[in-house]
Amino acid sequence: MSLSKTYNPREVEDKWYSHWLEKNYFHSEPDEREPYTVVIPPPNVTGVLHMGHMLNNTIQDVLVRRARMLGKNACWIPGTDHASIATEAKVVQKLREEGLKKSDLSREEFLKHAFEWKDKHGGIILQQLKKLGASCDWERTHFTMDPKYSESVIDVFIDLHKKNRIYRGNRMVNWDPEALTALSDEEVIYKEVNSKLYHVRYKIDNTTDQWLTIATTRPETILGDTAICVNPNDKRYTNLHGKSVIVPISNRVVPVICDEYVDMEFGTGCLKITPAHDTNDHEIGLRHQLETISIFNSNGTLNENGLHYEGKDRFEVRKAIEKELEQSGYLIKIEDHINKVGFSERTNAIIEPRLSLQWYVNMQELSKPALDNVMNGNVQFYPEKFKNTYRHWMENIKDWCISRQLWWGHRIPAWYYGEGKEEFVVCKTLEEAVELASAKSGKNIGEKDLKQDEDVLDTWFSSWLWPISVFNGLTDKENEEINYYYPSNDLVTAPEIMFFWVARMIIAGYEYMGDLPFKNVYYTGIVRDKLGRKMSKSLGNSPDPIELIENYGADGVRVGILISSPAGNDLPFDSSQCEQGRNFTNKVWNAYRLISSWESKNIEQPISSIKAIEWFESKYNQSLEEINDLFDKFRISDALMAIYKLVWDDFCSSYLEIIKPGYQQPIDDKTLKQSILFFEKILLIMHPFTPFVTEELWHVLSKERRETDIIVSSWPEKKEIDLQVLNTFNYCDKVITQIRNFRKEQQISNKIKLDLYLIENKEIDRSFDSVISKIGNLTKLEYAEEKVAKAHSFLIDSNEFFIPFGEGIDMEQEMKKLHEDLDYTKGFLKSVQGKLNNERFVSNAPQNIVDIERKKEADALGKIEVLEKKISALS
């Protein structure tokens, strides 16, 4: 035999992937078939493949390949996201390494560098996906900053502005002092940190020595205090109502105000109010018309309101001010304190709440259809539990801050012609702006008088259009492709971006297409390491996917990653799972090796083979039905497991063993032909999970198939299942197990032939006796009338089986087993009779349940009788 004992994925993977590409199988064009569309969650353009992508894209590929085989026009759109903050940060860092500062560059120069970077590093991840076997339509690769795509983003901005859904507002934003940009709420990560709670006393104005004490975690913001607030119901402080206090260091006189917002239990019950630097304080400030004093610059250093601290960093100032407060007697005490602090998702800088003028989308009305259509099931979530989370967020949705103080991205199409709050127009081009601005202002405004907004849009403001704009559904409305492919079918993504992305795509879908963007959303879990930690670069606990593919083969990795990862569950990943996957591909490979080694002749077909074929036909169809059902429910792991067991247990361990001819014996033509057909049917259902090994075997297995490719072959049709055959095989399997057990207990080699006698107390379907004889390696299988002496015996469904043994009888062992069996059955009978003697059970339980119990009782009684007879016969 010249075939390798083990499957070698390296030899076949590149070959078939190139072949598929050459044949253009991944490419889709609208036609008369039913479309099946999936849009990839676009990875960051400069990203590299990690385990999360592996999981996510394997699932998509499984779905897409199966849809293709089901005869649908499958279209999987790949692409990348410009990821404004992440990419800009990378470019800035790269420039810094080259000695260039962003601030020294013009916008145009910077963007030139950024595009160079993108062209060089962009899309590596897409190349990596090919190694995994992803069957994306590469001709349709999109990038969220492609010209057409960008145009649609700008159009949407203009449109929403026209509809009064976009407005410009001076609001508290999450400011990233490192990236120097505002962030959306979703980009802020709150973490618990050990900090300190400073108790500081403020002197009450117009007194010589009366004080109140506040508690704060941010003493540096004292310089921006414009009030002290107490709860109006707090009896301790009624004396303060209407008074003023003197802020330490700045010596500003500020009022004491009352607001129920203050938690009387926390700290001292006196809250200092800094409207410029805290969201809640800002709201209190608005309610009480307080002055707002900003003390920070955009980069987190103090401004001129910071007095002698001007120019110093906020954390440096915190230390310094602690000292100053202490020296001047204002600091009462410092307590340890745990509080939650917001960090920038991208730069990890501590977020500074900051008042600034930003662009917002009013989400109230816009989001309604998106909530309704998920709740009513038009858009299905898998698993469904995420609907709750979704609803909670959608019902409390806040306006979306969409401007970012960056250069890499879609520049906001707003043009300013003056300093006034309303002195701007929103439109696509400078020419239009001239016209609109002139009209709006009533003045003659030229190009030079206009200045475009410096900011770009939030990345998600472009990716929320992904399912539409990859088909140019906005720039070229009603075009053939958008009409054909939209809405897409399944979206596979991580629950972490349910709000960033999924919810907003649904919103955009209803707003711009009047329809859902996808029918099903499959949420994957987070890939974690063995210890349950999230996989991350900094921890270094993430295996390199490409290395895994090299070690275990793409098919092995695909199986390994899917074998136990139900939707929505985190996946604790361990490379041993890939080992299991690799072993699976190897198993199939060896099944092929076996079949290919047989020489066929026109000889009589053994009955055992005929029966095996009958059985496997039904078994296959039973599994196929189950697998189809699991796919319909998006239970991808379970579908894989069902296939795994069908292949390994049923096809290899049972079927092939039954039909296997003796050593160097030929096989009959019919059986071989049928076995190859079975093998092909198995390859077909395996294909979505293990595309490479199945394509390889498809081609070598039979000559007829060499002209076709499995990737474009049809998913098998389900045929009838003969339950009788399946039941009889189960019985046969039980007998075989008993024979094997006997051999093992008595240490009788498989090579030694045995006799089997049986007393048929209950009718037996004898059709699989030839199979029992073959697998059990029996010389004879005889139906007897009387018990056989000096024999090992066992019971299956009240039928008695005997294997006579020669000299080395272990009688004790036999007796022990009989007694164990008897004890168990007696206990079982007792519990059944307990139920039946309970009048309430008999009168309340449905008749069929009672009947079942009665039958159990009868069976148990019969079995006990047989066992007792045997025991007395042996003793």
Place this chain on the structure above:
RNA sequence: GGGCGAUUAACUCAGUUGGUUCAGAGUGCCUCCCUUACAAGGAGGAAGUCGGGGGUUCGAGUCCCUCAUUGCCCA
């Protein structure tokens, strides 16, 4: 602090309307076997008070309450 989940074998998970497809699967573990497809293999086996406690019911892994532990989302 608010919301949503989870807890079943050593590990990862199934368990649809309460009742024979109810205590399951895969991996791991143990025993025996290098048997002529595959030791990346074969055959067999052990292993769980279904997180604790209450309740409803003839009957609870499944429904209700409560506690504990834990995860995620939001502030």
